[in-house]
Amino acid sequence: MDDDLIALVVSEASDHMGKAVEHTQSEFSAIRTGRATPALVEHLKVEYYGTDTELRQMAGFSVPEARLLVVSPYDKSSLAAIEKAIQGSDLGITPSNDGSVIRLSFPVPTEQRRKELVKVVKQKAEEGRVTVRNQRRNARQELEAMQKDGELSTDELERVEKDLDKLTQDNVAAIDRLLAHKEQELLEI
Secondary structure, three states, rough: HHHOOOOHHHHHHHHHHHHHHHHHHHHHHHHOOOOHHHHOOOOOOOEEEEEEEHHHHHHEEEEEEEEEEEEOOOOOHHHHHHHHHHHOOOOOOOOOEEOOOEEEEEOOOOOHHHHHHHHHHHHHHHHHHHHHHHHHHHHHHHHHHHHHHOOHHHHHHHHHHHHHHHHHHHHHHHHHHHHHHHHHHOOOO
């Protein structure tokens, strides 16, 4: 019974840490590098027949060139609404509407802008690391409570804490790898 509870606590912590890494990765994908990628616009909300709908449900995307993103709406009558949503977003890009598709041309970010984006990415990475560490702390508190209640021996607690520390280190390392990759992507011209 106790082993099941311990495994449950560790499993929950592992799941939450994994979700923190995934969230950090999705945050990174939304940061513009100067390269065109559908991740920048696919979650934009477009008012479509009175309902806020994600752009990815309304259109297909293609990247014919590194700095050009083409948005092809499934319903041509939604072109104006999509264009309006892109203009209203924080992308800072003016869409070009030719009547059948919308083209987004991404300019090369300045060196100063790239450095600002690196700071933003580092901040998001730190938020991810903090979330992972908070999950470790929560799991430890649960385990210490189990030890206090006599459900867990001191030796078992130390063993499980070592497992938790390894799990934490692995997830923090994953965030660091994502950060290094994104930083490299941002700094290349």
